[in-house]
Amino acid sequence: MTATTHTVMNQPPPLAGYDVFAADPVLTEGIARYVADTRLDEVREELSTLGRAAGSAQAQRWGEQANAAPPVLRTHDRYGHRIDEVEFHPAWHRLLGHAVAAGLTDAWSRPDGHVRRTAGFIVWTQVEAGHGCPLSMTHAAVPALRAEPALAAEWEPLLTSRVYDPGLRPAAGKPGALAGMAMTEKQGGSDVRANATRAEPLAAPGEYALTGHKWFCSAPMSDAFLVLAQAPGGLTCFLLPRVLPDGSRNAFRIQRLKDKLGNRSNASAEIEFDGRSWARRVGAEGRGVATIIEMVAATRLDCVSGAAAVMRQAVAQALHHTAYREAFGGRLIDKPLMRNVLADLALESEAATTLALRLAAAYDSGTEQDRDFLRLAVPAAKYWVTKRCTPMVAEALECLGGNGYxxxxxxxxxxxxxxxNSIWEGSGNVQALDVLRALRREPAALNAFLTELGGVRGADHRLDRAIRGLLTELADLDGIEARARRLVERMALVLQGALLVRHAPSEVADAFCASRLGGDAGAAFGTLPHTLGLGAIVARARPVVEG
Structure with missing residues (x-):
């Protein structure tokens, strides 16, 4: 019997069939800002190609499928042989394969590589965030491996390859490879110096056998892993392949996959090394933290970029819904109170993306001043942007009402x-303490950070006042650890404000400085001063689907 009451009306069409890159002026303007003119057209076309794929209904379906069918651990084959394999839905492989082909595991071999990759990472992971983990690990393993030139020569071409090959085979016979990481142990967490995994030297130079347990192993289906273990000379970094050169499986035992709150398409595991787990040393014995910190710094930038991607997709969905949904006599997007909420969300998203791109550009420049700048800016950005992601997404969900739930x-x-992203690669307290460590030990880092702010002195009185307040905080070191979060929050907000004043349209910079630095807003989203140019902020952020 036909349901005569079931008439669909006042529902928005799907947000599909659009260019995720071209529809985001913050990304397009950032690319124009940081990419050399001679390469700009090439990079725009590269990112638009990726953006059109990301905005397609097909890719969106892949994301849904990969999350609806999480990975499954197969410890043994049908005959009882130990295999320790993780099976993924075909959609996961399609997402990851497309990302690898787009160069999202490589920022190291081409000009403007970090800016191009960061923009691409923000575009593509809006489809599905879980597969961003192996992309990030693989990309970030490269600088750590360079501490051991022979290993880098062997593995870097595979890790930066644009060929996705998920088969478990000896790396020498593969056209491309993925890397994971296993640092955390159950007794230590972020305190990796408490790690108990042991590394016993073997007869061949640089080769070791590992024994121990890792509480979190990222992307356990990867071809190789960077691992921290206690060698005779202290905590040391190692590269552990899944398959040995002779084709046999390394002793890499997956105990279980974690049942996580989100990120469900991605496998995170507990693993065991049983004394026969063969690994090669990366860097000197006792220099494990110093070696792997290069990987951590790169993945922390991806935490910022990943959070920016989630925020952008959330605000895009909220803007799209409210542009079509009518209530109380008009479109929701035109209602003053809803417009205030949407503008506030758009501000948060723009500030996050702008900061991520600036960090990426600093990586690309490679100057000593930018390296010093990153030492403070990366943990400060990682702390603040990832912290703002959850309340921002919750507010965007509310814009869809019951449909959003x-x-x-x-x-x-x-x-x-x-x-x-606020937990991965060190939670909020770890980031705040890392900032304090840099302030105490590396004065050049603070000089570079303040130089970055000095370029906009006098451009906005609220920003000037916030910078003076930050300097007062920095001058008072009494009880600094207890108020480290407050300090790092201010550092991140002032940096975001400086970047927006320098690069964003006046209405965006004005609203950010008024609400985030001038105190002219409440604690909740949607409390911006009504006299600001909220309509222009909303129009700038709205993704438009052609046709």
Missing amino acids: VEESGMPRLLREAPL
Whole structure:
């Protein structure tokens, strides 16, 4: 019997069939800012190609499928042989393969590489965030491996390859490879110096056998892993392949996959090394933290970029919904109170993306001043941008009302994903303490950070006042650890404000400085001063689907 009451009206069309890159002026303007003119057209076309794929209904379906069918651990084959394999839905492989082919595991071999990759990472991971983990690990393993030139020569071409080959075979016979990481142990967490995994030297120079347990192993289906273990000379970094050169499986035992809040398409595992786990040393014995910190710094930038991607997709969905949904006599997007909420969300998203691109550009420049700048800016940005992601996504979900609370909208998946980047690669306290460590030990880092702020002195009185307040905080070291979060929050906000004043349209910079630095807003989103140019901010952020 036909349901005569079931007439669909006042529902928005899907946000699909659009160019995720071209529809985001913050990304397009950032690329124009940081990419050399001679390469600009090439990079724009590269990112638009990726953006059109990311905005397609097909890619969106892949993301849904990969999350609906999480990975499955197969410890043994049908005959009882130990295999320790992780099976993924075909959609996961399609997402990861497309990303690898687009160069999202490589920022090291081409000009403007970090800016190009960061923009691409923000574009593509809006489809599905879970597969961003192996992309990030693989990309970030390269600078750590360079501490051992022979290993880098062997592995770097595979890790930066644009060929995705998920088969477990000896790396020498593969056209491309992925890397994971296994640092954390159950007794130590972020305190890796408490690690108990042992590394016993073997007869061949640089080769060791590992024994121990890792509480979190990222991307356990990868071809190789960077691992920290206690060698005779102290905590040391190692490269452990999944398959040995002779084709046999290394002793890499997957105990279980973690049942996580979000990031469900991605496998995170507990693993065991049983004394026969063969690994090669990376860097000198006792220099494990110093070696792997190069990887950590790169993945922390991806935490910022990943959070920016989640935020951008959340605000895009909120803007799209409210542009079509009518209530109380008009479109929601035109209602003054909803417009205030949407503008506030758009501000948060723009500030996050702008900061991520500036960090990427600093990596590309390679100057001593930018290296010093990154020493403070990366942990400060990682702390603040990832912290803002969860409340921002929750507010964007609310813009869809009850529809946003339903899984089909995609918003619950974004909300479950939102806290991840604040935890991964060191939670908030770890980032704040890292900033304090740099302030105490590396005065050049503070000089570079303040130089970055000095370029906009006098451009906005609220920003000037916030910088003076930050300097006062920095001058008072009494009880600094207890107020480290407050200090790092201010550092990140002032840096975001400086970047927006320098690069964003006046209405965006004005609203950010008024609300984030001038105190002219409440604690919740949607409390911006009504006299600001909120309509222009909303129009700038709205993704438009052609046709």
